Amino acid sequence: MASPQPSITIPHFMRAWTLTHRGLPRDILQLSSHYPVPQVDSETAVLIRISHVALHPGTIIMMTLAPSLLRRFPSIAETDFSGTVVAVGAQVPVSATSHPGRYFSPGTAVFGSVPVSKHLQGCGALAEYVVVDVTQIARKPVNMSFAAAAGLPVSGATALALLDALPAPPDARARVLVNGACGGIGHFVTQLLATRENPATIMGTCSESSAEVARTCGCHEVLDYRNLTGREKLAFDAIIDAFGSQALWRDAARWLKPGQGHVYVSVGPALEAYTVAGAVAALVRQVLNRFMPVWMGGVDREYKQVLSVVDAGKLERLRQLAEEGRLETWIGGTWAFENAMQAFEILLGRHAKGKLVVRVQDLAPGED
The missing domain is CATH 3.90.180.10 (Medium-chain alcohol dehydrogenases, catalytic domain)
Incomplete structure (x- = not known):
């Protein structure tokens, strides 16, 4: 009733x-x-x-x-x-x-x-x-x-899952890269990082036109996502990929510190097209990102993908x-x-x- x-x-x-x-x-x-x-x-x-x-x-x-x-x-x-x-x-x-x-x-x-x-x-x-x-x-x-x-x-719950997947909450000594810092998930991730006690230094990637939004959400530094390739090596304690950039993961050894406790956390590779072929390609990338060994061309960093x-x-x-x-x-x-x-x-x-x-x-x- x-x-x-x-x-x-x-x-x-x-x-x-x-x-x-x-x-x-x-x-x-x-x-x-x-x-x-x-x-x-x-x-x-x-x-x-x-x-x-x-x-x-x-x-x-x-x-x-x-x-x-x-x-x-x-x-x-x-x-x-x-x-x-x-x-x-x-x-x-x-x-x-x-x-x-x-x-x-x-x-x-x-x-x-x-x-x-x-x-x-x-x-x-x-x-x-x-x-x-x-x-x-x-x-x-x-x-x-x-x-x-x-x-x-959904976006908020996914942001929580991304942060929960980190080995430990980043503190004031850490540097964290948030890819897609102005997106539906990324702007929540940035806020949750920025409002912690003793927050980490946050660099966010987004378009140049969205830079002010990223700073408002809590990014200390903002980088145009189109200018990642070819930049000098930057050592981050964690990378949170709220967009699903395959190119960023393939280049993660230049951005992410090696060793235990430093992890690349992602929502998974973004679909390049809303087609069956696009979905299959994304699934293959998910498996390879997680399990391909370095000697076969895999990335020498820890990769985690979340599902919330x-x-x-x-x-x-x-x-x-x-x-x-x-x-x-x-x-x-x-x-x-x-x-x-x-x-x-x-x-x-x-x-x-x-x-x-x-x-x-x-x-x-x-x-x-």
Whole structure:
């Protein structure tokens, strides 16, 4: 039995960006104005009226490459959202007395993410309503807007995974290189490094036009990513590759100190093209980066690749970091719901700054 918020009438249909087959967003996404509103389907499920959605490249990979046998169509695009709880299952905690910090009575402002398994079954966030399990949401940070909170889940959780993969937290004696310091993941990594007690010296790579953003996020030095080749040797204690540059990894012996405790941590090689061939090539590079011995041409440095799953624990860490003032979302642009395709085009261009956010709908009085 679902418990709705009395002041909000839940409609039977909603607007949603949907797809019925694989492909790039421009070729397959359609704006439906008559899509059924999902129902609370378990005792731990939550129905959320979505305010904002943040795009990320992982959903485009699924959109273009996930085999049709693994997907259910029609499907709604995207996974990361913010919004307001409007109905909950019987076992969802609604009282601060029994569940401090994790209670979600109707009217609660939240952020979260649709898990990959559910997303492949058709559930998505680029719509006016979404149903997810309570483990996939957290209360919106009190000092963050809905737009900013929508950008936290996947990119923020991946930033945490990159830092957790380091052998030890870097201190004031260390120098750290952050590749892609202004991107959706990288700007979170930079902030988390910069706001530590006794922070390391941070050099960030980005485009020349984004240098000021990188400094605002916490970089002490900024380097144009196009000018890495041929530079003098710079000795870093760690490299955090938030973009997935194969060229940087192949040249890592010039940038990263040798020996135990010095590691190259990456999100994995970026896809050169959203094609099956591009995906296979990226998988091959992942394996070779990790296992190719030096005598066969491998790089003489330790390589780690992270894979992050959004769950309640990571969402609560992100909420706490945001409320402590250690984490802000740099919004590279906001688009109205009907103009979402413009945001996808910028994301596909691979030079987005921060997070690209779609405003799904304005909040009703009392929902903020």
